[in-house]
Amino acid sequence: MKQFVGQNVKRKEDHRLLTGSGRFVADIRIENMVEAAILRSPYAHAKIKNIELSQAKDFEGVLDVIVAADLKGKVKPFTEFVEFTLPPQLEADIKPTIKKNPEPMLAEDKVTFVGQAVAIVLAEDRYVAEDALALIKIDYEPLPVVTDPYETIKENAPVIHPELGNNIQSHFQVKVGDTTHAFRQANHIIKTRIKTPRVSGNPLETRGVIAEYQERNQQLDVWSSTQVPFMVRSYLSKLVGLVEGNIRVVAPDVGGGFGPKCAVYPEEIMIPYLAMKYKRPVKWIEDRLEHMQSTRHSRDQVHDVEVAFRNDGTILGLKDQFLLDNGAHNSFALCCAYNSAAHLRGMYHIPNYDITGRIVLTNKTPNVPYRGAGRPEAVYVMDRIIYMIADKLNLDPVEVSMRNFVRPEQMPYETGIFYRDGANMVLENGDYVKSLQQAMKIAGYEEFRQQQEEVRKNNKNIGIGFSSYIEGTGIGPFEGAAVKVDSTGHILVGVGSSPHGQSHETTLSQICADVFGVNPEQVSVRAGDTSLLPYGVGTFASRGAVTAGSAVHGASKQLKEKFLLIAGEMLGVTIDELEMQNGKVYVKLSPSQFVTLQEIAQAAKPGPRCKVPKGIEPGASATYYFVPPTVTFSSGFHVAVVEVDKETGFVDILRYIVVHDCGRVINPKIVDGQIQGGVAQGIGGALYEEIIYDKNGQLVTGTYMDYLIPTAMEVPEVEMGHQEFLSPHNPMGIKGVGEGGAISPPAAIANAVCDAMRPLKIEINTLPISPNKLRSLIEEAENAESVLK
Amino acid sequence: MSYCNVKIKINGEVIEKEVESRWLLSDFLRDKLGLTGTHVGCEHGVCGACTVLLNGEPVRSCLMLAVQADGLEVETVESLAEEDGTFHPIQQAFANNHALQCGFCTPGFLMSVKNFMETHPDLPTDDEIREAISGNLCRCTGYSNIIKAVKEAYVLKC
Numbered sequence: 001m002k003q004f005v006g007q008n009v010k011r012k013e014d015h016r017l018l019t020g021s022g023r024f025v026a027d028i029r030i031e032n033m034v035e036a037a038i039l040r041s042p043y044a045h046a047k048i049k050n051i052e053l054s055q056a057k058d059f060e061g062v063l064d065v066i067v068a069a070d071l072k073g074k075v076k077p078f079t080e081f082v083e084f085t086l087p088p089q090l091e092a093d094i095k096p097t098i099k100k101n102p103e104p105m106l107a108e109d110k111v112t113f114v115g116q117a118v119a120i121v122l123a124e125d126r127y128v129a130e131d132a133l134a135l136i137k138i139d140y141e142p143l144p145v146v147t148d149p150y151e152t153i154k155e156n157a158p159v160i161h162p163e164l165g166n167n168i169q170s171h172f173q174v175k176v177g178d179t180t181h182a183f184r185q186a187n188h189i190i191k192t193r194i195k196t197p198r199v200s201g202n203p204l205e206t207r208g209v210i211a212e213y214q215e216r217n218q219q220l221d222v223w224s225s226t227q228v229p230f231m232v233r234s235y236l237s238k239l240v241g242l243v244e245g246n247i248r249v250v251a252p253d254v255g256g257g258f259g260p261k262c263a264v265y266p267e268e269i270m271i272p273y274l275a276m277k278y279k280r281p282v283k284w285i286e287d288r289l290e291h292m293q294s295t296r297h298s299r300d301q302v303h304d305v306e307v308a309f310r311n312d313g314t315i316l317g318l319k320d321q322f323l324l325d326n327g328a329h330n331s332f333a334l335c336c337a338y339n340s341a342a343h344l345r346g347m348y349h350i351p352n353y354d355i356t357g358r359i360v361l362t363n364k365t366p367n368v369p370y371r372g373a374g375r376p377e378a379v380y381v382m383d384r385i386i387y388m389i390a391d392k393l394n395l396d397p398v399e400v401s402m403r404n405f406v407r408p409e410q411m412p413y414e415t416g417i418f419y420r421d422g423a424n425m426v427l428e429n430g431d432y433v434k435s436l437q438q439a440m441k442i443a444g445y446e447e448f449r450q451q452q453e454e455v456r457k458n459n460k461n462i463g464i465g466f467s468s469y470i471e472g473t474g475i476g477p478f479e480g481a482a483v484k485v486d487s488t489g490h491i492l493v494g495v496g497s498s499p500h501g502q503s504h505e506t507t508l509s510q511i512c513a514d515v516f517g518v519n520p521e522q523v524s525v526r527a528g529d530t531s532l533l534p535y536g537v538g539t540f541a542s543r544g545a546v547t548a549g550s551a552v553h554g555a556s557k558q559l560k561e562k563f564l565l566i567a568g569e570m571l572g573v574t575i576d577e578l579e580m581q582n583g584k585v586y587v588k589l590s591p592s593q594f595v596t597l598q599e600i601a602q603a604a605k606p607g608p609r610c611k612v613p614k615g616i617e618p619g620a621s622a623t624y625y626f627v628p629p630t631v632t633f634s635s636g637f638h639v640a641v642v643e644v645d646k647e648t649g650f651v652d653i654l655r656y657i658v659v660h661d662c663g664r665v666i667n668p669k670i671v672d673g674q675i676q677g678g679v680a681q682g683i684g685g686a687l688y689e690e691i692i693y694d695k696n697g698q699l700v701t702g703t704y705m706d707y708l709i710p711t712a713m714e715v716p717e718v719e720m721g722h723q724e725f726l727s728p729h730n731p732m733g734i735k736g737v738g739e740g741g742a743i744s745p746p747a748a749i750a751n752a753v754c755d756a757m758r759p760l761k762i763e764i765n766t767l768p769i770s771p772n773k774l775r776s777l778i779e780e781a782e783n784a785e786s787v788l789k
Numbered sequence: 790m791s792y793c794n795v796k797i798k799i800n801g802e803v804i805e806k807e808v809e810s811r812w813l814l815s816d817f818l819r820d821k822l823g824l825t826g827t828h829v830g831c832e833h834g835v836c837g838a839c840t841v842l843l844n845g846e847p848v849r850s851c852l853m854l855a856v857q858a859d860g861l862e863v864e865t866v867e868s869l870a871e872e873d874g875t876f877h878p879i880q881q882a883f884a885n886n887h888a889l890q891c892g893f894c895t896p897g898f899l900m901s902v903k904n905f906m907e908t909h910p911d912l913p914t915d916d917e918i919r920e921a922i923s924g925n926l927c928r929c930t931g932y933s934n935i936i937k938a939v940k941e942a943y944v945l946k947c
């Protein structure tokens with residue numbers, strides 16, 4: 001029987017998206033709809049002394065203007081996302097301090113970052129709404145601003161939220177082994193500071209929300225460009241005090257997410273509330289300038305790291321104290337920070353480890369997870385360290401890596417700490433040694449080294465750098481799927497995940513089709529809609545294929561079992577005499593006796609003709625929730641080959657190689673697409689992208705003219721190699737792949753640039769590697785060299 | 790508020806409508822004509838998602854007023870496929886090569902590529918294709934499948 005899992009089945013999503021008939025939030029229009037525009041704070045920290053609305057309210061075409069006072073007692077503030085609170089065993093282990101940090105829907109008596117929402121205008125169209133924004137007069141009294149993570153933890157720093165006492169919102173420590181002892185045993189210690197700056201995920205579609213309330217049945221319909229419609233529904237119900245069952249949240253076609261759309265935002269609560277209040281559909285579409293200011297940013301970590309190692313490169317211990325500058329609020333508990341701590345050692349066996357993380361608040365936009373979620377930062381630290389050890393010992397970095405890898409024979413490897421889901425963190429399988437060898441073979445490492453020497457004579461600087469990553473993927477707590485066969489024999493699958501480019505309609509139909517032995521064309525998948533299932537989680541954290549894929553697999557199998565039972569009843573045989581193939585159930589020994597899926601589905605209907613065996617509920621559907629025991633570890637290597645123009649500081653990526661393991665591959669083209677796209681974002685983080693605030697907390701990179709997203713000119717085609725170590729944690733052996741591509745590029749590229757500039761011994765420990773930054777490093781190194789001479 | 794009458798040939802059909810003179814072409818197409826295939830990604834002329842053809846030339850409809858298109862011809866993504874849904878060769882090549890993920894940027898790419906192929910009838914090099922699409926941002930695909938698709942579109946069109 002033909003299997004579709006593993007095949008390049010063409011995407012079901014493409015027809016509508018290619019013909020312009022997709023339906024994104026902004027494409028939805030509802031009769032009698034008003035449009036919202038939002039006034040945002042121009043100050044990073046200021047008291048709101050007075051708000052004058054009358055002119056705006058009187059403006060022709062304006063329905064109303066809403067400020068914080070109007071929401072008092074009606075809409076509660078965000079406190080924390082309980083979905084991200086720590087499991088008790090992890091909490092007991094690391095004993096964190098996490099201060100509650102409520103965030104108002106609209107700024108009340110003060111603003112704490114530029115871009116914070118202060119007022120909402122509802123008007124006949126967006127043009128009029130924006131006209132009215134200009135008529136709102138707010139009297140601000142500026143307060144002292146803090147934008148630097150080190151400044152903000154000082155005793156005398158202005159405290160952003162006085163109720164927290166200071167600007168340190170969270171604190172935790174993870175310890176394994178005995179670093180003090182390990183550091184005493186070491187031949188060498190390196191101490192350094194490594195920084196990953198703040199970036200913005202920047203999906204090409206901005207956020208947007210539309211809500212419509214029908215009073216006659218109290219039904220509230222919300223369309224939002226989100227990765228987590230179930231979470232939006234839950235908070236909408238909690239914060240506005242609504243019956244959850246009356247709310248339907250739909251994520252229609254969503255133009256990319258990457259993490260920023262995996263938070264619930266004030267607009268997703270307020271716009272529906274206003275639609276109820278004014279009994280008119282309300283639409284709010286964020287523009288890009290708002291997006292840069294108010295859609296959550298990410299990364300922004302500084303690590304002070306110390307590593308102890310022997311003369312042969314064996315790492316004995318690692319100590320790290322890091323700060324995560326989370327901006328003005330944190331509602332995600334320790335999410336990214338703990339991910340960094342858990343992943344920092346990566347594939348390396350480092351038995352003595354001591355890391356302390358502090359999440360600090362500044363007058364900047366709050367942070368949320370973004371593709372990689374704490375891992376790119378950790379990988380950047382670890383793989384820069386590997387290169388620094390190699391430099392110090394005059395060894396090849398490949399050799400240093402090889403010396404420290406967790407070996408296949410050590411697997412499953414206990415890391416000695418908990419994962420964020422509360423399970424013991426165990427690297428289940430993989431072969432890192434082989435994987436790096438494979439990557440270096442594709443890169444032609446030996447030949448490259450020769451060539452490098454050759455061209456150096458002509459003053460040409462080329463370099464090669466690699467980076468490794470592991471990633472806990474497919475985090476729980478669960479994902480659901482409902483599979484049913486309708487009376488035409490067509491299979492319908494509904495899932496709780498919420499794709500935005502991941503191709504769930506295609507890949508999940510492949511999984512279901514294989515269980516029933518039909519063509520994926522006979523299967524339709526729907527996602528991103530809270531009406532499909534009672535419970536769902538969403539699409540983030542490289543979890544879609546693992547969790548929704550396993551849920552579809554489970555639900556399909558359950559329904560198949562039921563169909564075999566019904567077919568047995570119809571054909572008068574026992575279930576083990578039957579097999580399902582090509583959309584039919586046959587009697588194995590007499591294939592001319594069969595019933596079709598359509599006939600079975602009809603026989604599943606309740607009533608006198610029902611053929612469902614006694615004791616089983618009628619109906620042609622099954623629902624299954626997949627609850628993963630823990631995450632499953634994907635892994636991979638990235639190799640960058642670069643040329644550095646010493647005069648300009650410009651870095652050109654000549655080749656980029658990825659070898660990775662994501663377990664069972666459902667659709668190779670789609671997997672490769674995820675990697676290529678992830679690498680492009682990683683290249684952005686390595687060379688171009690940085691969210692910059694000035695001293696006053698003004699956003700300097702607020703447009704696509706200042707915040708540089710890589711174009712086709714900057715992203716090479718990634719050469720790929722695959723490994724397939726099936727995960728033992730789910731029935732199909734899938735591991736997640738969504739984020740892997742974005743995790744390693746900063747480290748691989750920084751290492752390659754350092755390698756190209758090796759004669760000058762440049763260390764690149766901050767990002768992005770912009771021409772002016774690199775140029776000044778080169779200049780410094782050259783000056784130092786000439787002084788020595 | 791000032792209004793103007795415009796007469797624009799859009800996807801082969803002449804449309805006469807009164808439009809507020811400050812309305813952007815992108816908003817006019819999307820909100821007044823329901824042609825929501827043209828997407829708005831940045832509204833400041835950088836991302837290229839809003840690209841349409843004006844008298845055959847690619848323009849950013851977020852940087853133009855609707856009234857500036859008066860008397861001219863506009864083509865949007867909705868004009869590409871045949872009435873029965875059969876893909877234009879460029880669309881087919883995009884589908885064959887997994888050249889889109891979320892699909893938000895795609896209409897802009899399709900229109901840029903259409904003009905590029907019309908003005909560069911011979912199979913271009915990869916670098917020429919990269920340059921041709923460098924005015925369109927895609928945050929999902931990392932571009933390499935788009936480049937493959939453009940090459941295949943050249944093959945499909947003959």
Ligand code: FES
Nearest residue numbers: 830831832837851
């Ligand atoms: S929306 Fe027009 S260029 Fe971005």
Ligand code: FES
Nearest residue numbers: 890894927928929
């Ligand atoms: S496919 Fe998502 S932006 Fe291009």
